[in-house]
Amino acid sequence: MGLSLRDTLIDEPAKRPHSRARLEPLPSICKVAILGFGTVGKAVTELLCCSPSLQLRLTHIYNRNVDRKRVPWVPSQVRWTDNFDEILASDVDVIVELVGGVRPAGDWVRQALCAGKSVVTANKHLIATEGDELLELARKANQRLLYGASVAGGVPVLCGLEQGLAGEKLFRLTGVLNGTCNYILSQMQNEVVSFTTALARAQEMGYAEADPSHDLGGFDASCKLTILARVGLGAQPRPQDVYSRSIEGVEAVDFECARKLGCTIRQVSLAELRGTQLYAAVQPALVPLASPLAQVKDNQNVLITAGVHGGETVFSGRGAGGGPTSVAVVSDLVSISRPESFLGSPNPRELKAYPLNHDLESPRYLRLRAPKDADISYAVSRVLSESGVSVHSVLQQSASGSMGSAPVMTLEPCRLSNLEVALERLQKLEHCFAKPLSLPIMN
Amino acid sequence: MGLSLRDTLIDEPAKRPHSRARLEPLPSICKVAILGFGTVGKAVTELLCCSPSLQLRLTHIYNRNVDRKRVPWVPSQVRWTDNFDEILASDVDVIVELVGGVRPAGDWVRQALCAGKSVVTANKHLIATEGDELLELARKANQRLLYGASVAGGVPVLCGLEQGLAGEKLFRLTGVLNGTCNYILSQMQNEVVSFTTALARAQEMGYAEADPSHDLGGFDASCKLTILARVGLGAQPRPQDVYSRSIEGVEAVDFECARKLGCTIRQVSLAELRGTQLYAAVQPALVPLASPLAQVKDNQNVLITAGVHGGETVFSGRGAGGGPTSVAVVSDLVSISRPESFLGSPNPRELKAYPLNHDLESPRYLRLRAPKDADISYAVSRVLSESGVSVHSVLQQSASGSMGSAPVMTLEPCRLSNLEVALERLQKLEHCFAKPLSLPIMN
Missing domain, CATH: 3.40.50.720 (NAD(P)-binding Rossmann-like Domain)
Structure with a gap:
């Protein structure tokens, strides 16, 4: 079999697509x-x-x-x-x-x-x-x-984006695309176990590999998001350009605090066109319990598409495993x-090289870590306000986590660039002995 | 344009599909x-x-x-x-x-x-x-x-069934396919209003037509279920052969009782292959609050496919309206x-004429209606047990509805044919003055 390109060009007469006979x-x-x-x-x-x-x-x-x-x-x-x-x-x-x-x-x-x-x-x-x-x-x-x-x-998300939604002007894709992370975070939420225990269970169940770094760190989901962004948005990010954060810093106390906000925590993959720019990120985030992102169980996957004309469409089911x-x-x-099968890429969307912009404004969850008896609240307030970041509410002052006290707060919508300056300074505070954990809050 | 079949047959040389040049x-x-x-x-x-x-x-x-x-x-x-x-x-x-x-x-x-x-x-x-x-x-x-x-x-459910799930052996399709009914039942659930009020609101919002009988009675959803059963199951029911029951008998009290069972009420469309037979029905049913069937809001639609290899896949979104x-x-x-578009029906499934079987066994919800002071419980027990139908639990003995007392119970799984005999007899009881309402309970 296998015709050469040359054969092809000679073989078939030119026909208008709509009058093609078969x-x-x-x-x-x-x-x-x-x-x-x-x-x-x-x-x-x-x-x-x-x-x-x-x-x-x-x-x-x-x-x-x-x-x-x-x-x-x-x-x-x-x-x-x-x-x-x-x-x-x-x-x-x-x-x-x-x-x-x-x-x-x-x-x-x-x-x-x-x-x-x-x-x-x-x-x-x-x-x-x-x-x-x-x-x-x-x-x-x-x-x-x-x-x-x-x-x-x-x-069948790719088929939905390529064909069923071919007539839609999609502008956002949000999903839970990595079953390993979702299993771990679901375990931490439902069974109130530590990250380490949840990871060990995922490995026992065969949901996580011996080296799970590609899953936890977001590279696996970044590859999937890259493919979705191409087919659904006509964008062309490279997986290494997707903003990625590992789920490894998330602790049991974060689930407690999330629940007070009516949320849980998921590894969220998000690609969004904003004007002429593309935002693409894979990171742990707070998601409302009523969202399809929160309701996806165990190692399942979900994708939510948002379009100008038809609104949101949700696809969910088993995203991994042999079956x-x-x-x-x-x-x-x-x-x-199929004898009627067609050739070529069926992508209905024109591909464009959208510049990436990761400096998204969003409300945030912030947890610090300090020795049990240290009061860092004044210093923290000062650093945040000097960085242009405002506290929305304090969820807990100093309830103890596994390693000391853990002041937790939510922040008013702020740009990532401002927050990063603040986090850098917070890490250098005298009594703040671990890297602060900040998570975006999805609406 | 418009080539005749004759032109077609003469025009194009026979080619093997997999070596087709273009x-x-x-x-x-x-x-x-x-x-x-x-x-x-x-x-x-x-x-x-x-x-x-x-x-x-x-x-x-x-x-x-x-x-x-x-x-x-x-x-x-x-x-x-x-x-x-x-x-x-x-x-x-x-x-x-x-x-x-x-x-x-x-x-x-x-x-x-x-x-x-x-x-x-x-x-x-x-x-x-x-x-x-x-x-x-x-x-x-x-x-x-x-x-x-x-x-x-x-x-994009049809594209999912035809293409994305072409390799799957699907055996069941369950959905909420009529936005009008879902809006009415969601209003009754969330706003605690009567059927009449909810219908009037749906008409105000433009979600229900002046004559809503095709929506309420299930014919609209039966047409959709027929199309899905063809594409997804390879079955060929006619819409008039789908077992249909109207949502009109559902009252506020039924939502109260459903909630006690961790359920709500939806118009559920279900097509299922059982061996060589097809079950196809559109009817109000109790569905668990955690099910995607319960979580579909307002006038939205949802379809859950069940397959032998990949398990359940869920599609949901806006099922009606101009956009x-x-x-x-x-x-x-x-x-x-698309220049590469293909012709013909892309249905990957061989069509078969499955005989229909509506005599499905399922647990049931049963509400009766009697004058406030009448005690019909003994008579009801006797009729049910003589018809081979067992009571699972009594939800309320006689809490009053709008028109009198309303004994409500759940039934052990029973065949529809047995239940229909019982309902026929119950309607003739001396003090049972309205048609009993029975709803299947989905798991």
């Missing part, structure tokens, strides 16, 4: 290779092997040291290999890339597209960093590159296998 | 006519006239007695007409049908497709009753018939205007 679809089977036989690879294999009605046939499974991966329930016609070149040389129509990471995954995707194979991937890191280039390559090669599984697992992610992968495969 | 898309404008200049027609016109980046050009507006409809803000190049044949004979590429009802809308859609024009419609009644035939006609005519606006307004509905219409237009 033959009855031919019955056809689409041959599929899977790269990576981990949790998702196994689940995709199960779906493909157990749904004989699909026009999809699994023919190859690639994994390193493939022999230790073989399972008896895969039909004997499926070829197992640890040689990617064998797959490239085969007659498979679509390669499902589930190895993760940028290298060698990106090179393999490029080679597959150039060899005339379409690609389905769940790789958010790759699409967030090299998606533009890979989509352009796919377009030139007349192949499809689909990545529905890269954001929110089984929740939901394999549904997203197979949905992309079904899309490719 | 030219670079040509820049092209898609010409649009709108039929019906009501709330949605106006909103679609605004979107088309104010978004110059779209590859869509509004060229015609049809309405009866068109002169009284003209507005000055529509560009002068747009032709206003009250003659449908003029539109049919024009060079428009797509007709947007917003006149509603089955006649003449259905005939016009047929004529448009046969004249080589694609159609976008928001007409749930038409698609629910004649969608199969119209989609087949569209396929034969190599045109597209899209109806994303027919269910849940701006919430959200016009977003859905324009999204369909964008889809058609």
Whole structure:
């Protein structure tokens, strides 16, 4: 298979899109290779092997040291290999890339597209960093590159942004996009456990990896937010340019205080167009208990889109795990296998290079940390007011946390740049012995 | 424009779908006519006239007695007409049908497709009753018939079911699909007003029509459920075969009792595959306060899909009104205007004629009505137990409603057929002077 670009240009007469004529679809089977036989690879294999009605046939499974991966329930016609070149040389129509990471995954995707194979991937890191280039390559090669599984697992958010909301002028995307963080914060909220205990539980449940830094620090969600911002807002941030803060500083006492404000704490991903600028951030934030952001349970995901004409639309469900992610992968495969399938990037929005602006004004939650017997209130007031930051209300003066007293207050809406100056100075105060924790309060 | 089927078959060489080659898309404008200049027609016109980046050009507006409809803000190049044949004979590429009802809308859609024009419609009644035939006609005519606006307004549920969840084996769809009923029931819940007052408010707000019987009685939601069941479950119920009960019997006292059970009351639409049978119903039901069904506010809509592999996915947002509905219409237009757009029905699910079964077993809420001083409890117990229906708990013995005493109880899971026998007998009891109200309790 695999037509060259040259063939393409010669083959088909120019037609106006709206008068395009088409033959009855031919019955056809689409041959599929899977790269990576981990949790998702196994689940995709199960779906493909157990749904004989699909026009999809699994023919190859690639994994390193493939022999230790073989399972008896895969039909004997499926070829197992640890040689990617064998797959490239085969007659498979679509390669499902589930190895993760940028290298060698990106090179393999490029080679597959150039060899005339379409690609389905769940790789958010790759699409967030090299998606533009890979989509352009796919377009030139007349192949499809689909990545529905890269954001929110089984929740069909990309399809909603690309198609169902194609006619909407979206200006904001808010979401809980990382299941690990949501599981940890939900545990801290509902079971009143410490961050360390909640993280250990997440690791036991298989929701957090041995090195969870990409989840906790926001890089995982930043990749997803980057992809969403591209498809939904036509913006082009890079994941490393998204303002990110870790959830690691959040303690049990913060949930207590949040509850007094009718809120809880979530890792919130937010991309918003403000005039000609883009705001993009992933950080722990206070969210009202009645918000869909607060109601998303355990390791689930939610996305709220805001548009000029239709208002807010909410998508939620299981954002990770073999089952939901394999549904997203197979949905992309079904899309490719349809005889009427279309090529190219379906993005309805013109892409623009919006300058980023992180200096957003918002009300804030602020917790300090001081020795039990130190009174730092006067010094704190002075620093805040000199930095142009006003206290809205004091939630607790000095109720003790695990390490001393913890004065907690809410701040009037202030710019991040002003707050950062204040936080810098607060950290240097004589009795303020830990980094203050500040969280935006969402409305 | 408008190629005949014959041209089509001669024009294009057979190609295997996965190796299909395609030219670079040509820049092209898609010409649009709108039929019906009501709330949605106006909103679609605004979107088309104010978004110059779209590859869509509004060229015609049809309405009866068109002169009284003209507005000055529509560009002068747009032709206003009250003659449908003029539109049919024009060079428009797509007709947007917003006149509603089955006649003449259905005939016009047929004529448009046969004249080589694609159609976008928001007409749930038409698609629910004649969608199969119209989609087949569209396929034969190599045109597209899209109806994303027919269910849940701006919430992209059909696109989610058709594409994002194409790889999922869905077995249940549960939703709040009628904004009028949801506004009325939300008012009764939150403002503690009577049904009559809530209905009057809905009419004032423009959420309910002068004759609201299609909304209250469930026919509107049945049409939407029929369309969802087709796309999501591959089932083919007719709207008139959906089991429907009006919300009109629900009173303030029922919300009080529901709250004691941690529930509220919603008009719930449910389609579920059980083995080889389909259950499809639209009726008022008790739903837990924590369920997304309870949390959908005012005139909003929500759909919960349940699948074997990915679990539950929730879609919610504004299901009616000019803004959200016009977003859905324009999204369909964008889809058609894309040079890469595909033809035919994108339904990934094989359609089957599942036999309907309404005799579902579920726990129930039961309220009776008797004169203030009558004790009917013994007679009621006897009738229920003789019909094979067991009382789970008594919520109130005889607290007075507006018309007398109102014994309220919950029932153990029982079949609808058994309950109906019991209700028939209860109505004939000496002191039971009004029709008992029974509502299923959702879990």
